[in-house]
Amino acid sequence: MTQEHWSALLSVAEAKKADQGFMALPDGRALTLYVASGGATLSIARVQTVKVEGALVHARTNKGEHYVVALEDIYCGSVDTPMGATAKRAGFL
Numbered sequence: 001m002t003q004e005h006w007s008a009l010l011s012v013a014e015a016k017k018a019d020q021g022f023m024a025l026p027d028g029r030a031l032t033l034y035v036a037s038g039g040a041t042l043s044i045a046r047v048q049t050v051k052v053e054g055a056l057v058h059a060r061t062n063k064g065e066h067y068v069v070a071l072e073d074i075y076c077g078s079v080d081t082p083m084g085a086t087a088k089r090a091g092f093l
Contacts, residue, residue, distance in 0.1 A: 001074040006052065009077040015050070022049040022060070033059055034076040035069050044069075046080075 001009075010023055013031055018024035025031065031047040044059055044067050051058040052071060059067045 001071055001077075003052075003071075006057075006071060006074075009079070010050070013079045018049055020051070021053075022051045022058070024049045030062065030080045031059075032078045032080070033057075033067075033069070033074050034078075035073050036075055037070070037073045042069075 009031070013025050013029055015023035015025050025048055030045070031050070033044040033047060035042040035044065044061070046062045047059045048062050049060045055071055057069050057071050057074060059069070061067075
């Protein structure tokens, strides 16, 4: 993932500065990061705070897990919809 892609992901997630250089997502929002390296894949779900430190990304989940992965190995990220929000339906209303 490029720095531009990473910044766009955090913008969509509405992440704000938090303590110790981390960016925190608002309540009800979470990220899922998709990582691949050497033919192996990993999904990191329910990420609440993230921090880029050089070429590394620190990701902390709502369960207290702390992952450290290479930014270049992250190929995609998704933002969970806040709880209670309704999804827009396709078509005209």
